[in-house]
Amino acid sequence: MSTVPGQAIFRDVPEPKRLGLGRKVWNSRFDYLYVAPALIVMLIVIGYPIYYTIELSFFNTPASLALSAKQFNGLDNYVTILSSPIFWKVTWQTVVWTVVSTFFAFMLGLGAALALHREFVGRGFLRALLLIPWVVSAVAASYVWKWLYHSDFGAISAMLSGIGLIDRPINFIDNTNTSLYALIVVNVWKEFSFAMIMLMAGLQTVPDTLLRAAQVDGASPWQRFWHVTFPHLSGVSMVTLLLLAVQNFNSFIIPWIMTGGGPAGSSDIWITHIYQLAFGRQRWGVASAYAVILFIVMMVLGYFYVRALTKGDEARAGA
C-alpha cells in the first residue's frame, strides 16, 4: 500500500504485508477516533437525509407532512415525473443554463487569468476587485441585478439607450424569451472569478523555461499558448469546468430571487422546480423522486471529478 517514509512510527506495530481486514481495522482503531466526530455528524446531517429522500421517493405523501399517513406507491412518482412535459422543458433549460453559464464563466476566467499572469503594478489589487462578486452573497447579487434590469428604472436599459441602441426600457427578466439568458449573465458575473483563481494557480505550474524555449524557437504568442500553456492547464481546467458545472447545475438563489423560475416557467431549472414541488405544492414524494434522479446525475459527474483529481495525484506521484 502507500508507503510514506517513516509512516511506521505512527503505528504501534510496523505494517506487515497481507494482514486481514479485521486485523488492519483493529490496528488502526486509534486512527478512527480522529475521524469519528466528523463521521457521526455527517451520518446525521447527510447520511440520514439521503436515505430518507430515497425512501420518500417511493411514497405518496400527504401535503400536511403527517408522514404516518404516507402510502407506498412504488415507482409512480418516477413515472409522473418522466411522463410530464414540464420535466423535459425544465431539463432542457437546466442544460442551457449549466452549459452556457459554465462556458462563459470559464472563458472570462481564463482571459482574466492570462491577462493577470504577468507582473504589473496593482495586479494584486485588481485580482482582489475581480474576486468580489464571488464573495458577495448571491442574495445581494440577485437584488442588485434585479434593480439593474428593472423594466421602468433599470440602469442597463438607460445605458443601452444612452448609446442609442434602444429607445425605451427593456423588460429583461419578465420576458419568456430573455429571462433565462438575463439570469445567465448574472450567474457568469458571480462565478467567473472562481475560474480565474483556479486558472491563475494553474498558470504558475507552467514551466517558464518551456515558454522561453518556444519563444527562442520563434513561436508566436498564440502558438506558445496553444502548444505550451494550454496542455499544462488541462488538469486544472478539467477540475474547474466540472466544479463550475456542478455549481451551476445546483444554482438556486439567483433564479429563485430574481424570477422565481418565471415568467411561465421560462427560467425554471431543476433545483427551483424541486423546491417549488416540495415547499410550494407540498408534493414531497415527487420532489424526493426528483432529488433521487438528480442524485444519480451528480454521482456520474462526481465519478469524473474524482477521476480528474486522482489523475492529478498520479501525475504528481510520478513527477
Add this chain to the structure above:
Amino acid sequence: MTMELSAGAAKRRGAGGWRWAGRIFLVLLLGFTVMPMIWMFITSLKTGFAAMQYPPQWWPAEPTLDNYWRLIDPSGTVGRDFLQYFWNSIWVSTLTTILAVVVAVPAAYAFSRFRFPGRTFLFFAVLLRNMFPAVVFLVPLFILMKALGLVNTHGSLILTYLTFGLPLAIWLLKGFYDNIPVQLEQAARIDGATRFQAFFLIVMPLSTPGIIATSIYSFIGAWNEYIYAYTFLTRHDQMTLPVGIQRFFSENATDWPGLMAATFMMSIPVVVLFLVLQRYFVRALTEGAVKH
C-alpha cells in the same frame, strides 16, 4: 527573471498587441465586475423619489445617508429588525464556524497522515458531499428539524450548515496538513511525545494559516446561506440577513434604496474579511486542485 530580454523579444514578435488586448479586456471586465456594486452604493444614497426616475440620476442630486440611518437606528422598526438580523447572522455564522473547525481538524489530520482501512472511500464520500445541492437534503432535514422541535430556531441552521461547512473544512485542512513535513512529528515522537502531543503541540501551531482560511470560508458560507434559512425560519426575530432583507419588498412598492443600503451593509463584513485575508483564502482554495 530576464525581464528586459523577454520584453524586447516580445516586442519584436508583436506581442505588444496582445498585451494591449489583455489590458483592454481587463478594463472591460473590471467595469462589468464592479458596476453592479457601484450602482448598489449609488442607489443606497438616493431618496425613494430620486430612485424612481428614468433615465436614472447617475449620481443623486441630493445624496442622503438616510437609508443607512434607518437601518442602524434601533428606535425605528426597520432598524430594530435589521440589527436583530445582523446579530443573528453573526451568531449563527460564528457558531457554525467553531463547530465545523473543531470537528474537522482531527478528521483532516487523520485523512492526511494515517492509512486506516476505508480512508480513501471515506475521504471521497466527504468530498462528494459538496457536489450535492442543498435542495436534496432540504425535505428530509426539514422533517428531521420538525421532529426535533428545531424549526424556527438557530439550532436548525447551525446543524444544517455543517452539511456543507464540514466537508469543505476537512478538504481544505487536509491540503494544509499535507504540506507540513511528517518529519517534524517524527522528531517529536523520538523525543518522547505521544502521537496526540505531536499533533497538538507541533502540527496545530503550524497549521494556523490553514485554520484561519478555513474559518473564513466557513464563516462566509454561513453568512451567505439562504435556502435553509428561508425554509426553516418564519419568525422575524430569528431570521438571518439574507432572508430578513426581503422585508424591503412589500406587495405594492419596493423600497429600492433601502434594499440597496441593506445589501450593501450585508456585503461589507464578508468583503472586508476577504480583502484583508485573501492571500490565505486563495491559497487554501487552489491548494487541493493544483500542486506543484
